[in-house]
Amino acid sequence: MSAVRQRNVALILARELAVNVATPMWIWDERGDLVYYNEHVQEILGAPHHEIGIGRLEELPQFEPEDLDGNPLPLTELPSAIAVKEHLPAHREIRITGLDGVRRTLAVTAYPLFGRSGEFCGAVSVFWQLGEQT
Amino acid sequence: MRIRIWGCRGSLASPGPSTVRYGGNTSSVEVRLDNGELIILDAGTGIRELGNHIAAGGPVKKINLFLSHLHLDHVEGIGFFSALWDPDVELHVWGPPSPLRSLQDRIATLMSPPLFPVHLADVPCRPIYHDVPEEELVIGSARVLVQPVTHRGSTVAYRIEENGRSFAYIPDHEPGLGRDLEKVEPEWVSGFSIAHGADMLFHDSQYTEDEYPNHRAWGHSSIADTVSFGLMTKVRNLVLFHHDPAHTDEELEIHLERAKELWGSANDAPELAHEGMEIELK
Numbered sequence: 001m002s003a004v005r006q007r008n009v010a011l012i013l014a015r016e017l018a019v020n021v022a023t024p025m026w027i028w029d030e031r032g033d034l035v036y037y038n039e040h041v042q043e044i045l046g047a048p049h050h051e052i053g054i055g056r057l058e059e060l061p062q063f064e065p066e067d068l069d070g071n072p073l074p075l076t077e078l079p080s081a082i083a084v085k086e087h088l089p090a091h092r093e094i095r096i097t098g099l100d101g102v103r104r105t106l107a108v109t110a111y112p113l114f115g116r117s118g119e120f121c122g123a124v125s126v127f128w129q130l131g132e133q134t
Numbered sequence: 135m136r137i138r139i140w141g142c143r144g145s146l147a148s149p150g151p152s153t154v155r156y157g158g159n160t161s162s163v164e165v166r167l168d169n170g171e172l173i174i175l176d177a178g179t180g181i182r183e184l185g186n187h188i189a190a191g192g193p194v195k196k197i198n199l200f201l202s203h204l205h206l207d208h209v210e211g212i213g214f215f216s217a218l219w220d221p222d223v224e225l226h227v228w229g230p231p232s233p234l235r236s237l238q239d240r241i242a243t244l245m246s247p248p249l250f251p252v253h254l255a256d257v258p259c260r261p262i263y264h265d266v267p268e269e270e271l272v273i274g275s276a277r278v279l280v281q282p283v284t285h286r287g288s289t290v291a292y293r294i295e296e297n298g299r300s301f302a303y304i305p306d307h308e309p310g311l312g313r314d315l316e317k318v319e320p321e322w323v324s325g326f327s328i329a330h331g332a333d334m335l336f337h338d339s340q341y342t343e344d345e346y347p348n349h350r351a352w353g354h355s356s357i358a359d360t361v362s363f364g365l366m367t368k369v370r371n372l373v374l375f376h377h378d379p380a381h382t383d384e385e386l387e388i389h390l391e392r393a394k395e396l397w398g399s400a401n402d403a404p405e406l407a408h409e410g411m412e413i414e415l416k
Contacts, residue, residue, distance in 0.1 A: 005321045005327075006281065006321055006326060006327040006328075007321050007322055008282070009282045009283060009284055009324055012284065012322055012323075012324050013311075015322060016312035016313055017312075019312060019313065020312050115282065116230065116231070116232070116233075116282055116288045117231045117233065117265075117268065118233040
């Protein structure tokens with residue numbers, strides 16, 4: 001068989017959803033590598049699509065996530081991390097600082113993806129912007 | 135290995151004067167390995183005649199039947215497969231796994247009253263059921279590679295490799311769902327690695343480019359997407375498979391001309407699958 005890596009069908013279909021919606025979405029693989037984000041992610045991170053340099057789940061703290069009371073949120077409490085590391089769905093309203101320095105309030109829903117045999121193959125994070133302040 | 139098509143119609147058996155040349159039986163393909171072992175791909179209505187052919191050729195002790203998925207057109211012939219009624223045959227049935235129900239239970243839904251007069255548990259042959267493994271298995275002198283692909287319901291593609299030759303079988307597949315295949319990286323294309331570089335690919339080609347927009351997400355491909363998939367995977371021979379039941383012989387031949395036009399001069403020109411088609415890979 002080809003040496004080309006083949007993504008799980010569940011990830012492929014998740015990506016096709018992300019391509020075709022106007023909602024920011026990230027897709028993680030089973031190891032926590034960010035394998036795809038759609039162009040609308042630039043609306044919440046405040047940078048052109050090609051300048052969004054996230055590669056790993058562990059890089060999320062660079063956006064200084066905090067809860068709505070201003071308390072810093074550790075990685076383990078971020079919905080994306082819960083979906084990837086614990087294989088559980090999670091939802092939270094958070095505040096982040098974009099690459100443009102703008103603070104934005106977001107609702108985040110993240111959910112794990114299990115393939116047809118039940119194997120964990122990654123996770124999807126979906127974002128809705130609730131407000132912003134410079 | 136030697137490959138023979140016993141059924142290549144999609145969705146519904148469609149016998150009649152308008153389908154005589156390419157056939158009306160649903161998917162079933164015989165693969166004879168160089169060491170004589172028999173592999174069957176899918177149990178559509180074509181498997182009835184295949185069973186008769188096998189029985190006429192003398193006793194067969196062992197058969198491996200690989201189901202791509204459990205849609206009716208790929209399993210509806212199983213109750214009429216002669217080997218099922220022969221207690222001396224060791225029949226291994228392989229199919230896509232489900233976390234909810236065993237393969238045997240899912241097939242028994244079809245083969246039990248009121249849909250079928252005899253319950254699967256009562257057939258003389260005692261089939262041995264297997265979930266296909268995630269990667270590959272060895273059957274006789276061949277490696278059988280397995281991969282889930284995009285289609286409605288749990289569906290897998292197969293690739294059989296023997297003595298340096300490879301045959302990929304993806305009868306129901308919609309790799310172009312929601313995207314332009316020519317703009318997607320290969321690792322994100324369903325079925326890419328199972329088809330890549332194959333000597334022979336049988337691939338879903340159910341719809342014309344005009345028909346496809348009204349059938350998007352039904353799990354099947356347009357002729358154009360089938361050709362794009364064949365080109366991007368660099369297969370040597372592409373066989374258009376899973377003909378729509380509404381397509382007549384004459385229409386299929388027009389579709390073939392369109393496929394050849396899109397294919398260009400890359401490798402051998404695409405062909406239409408037809409009942410009785412035999413291919414030897416050596």
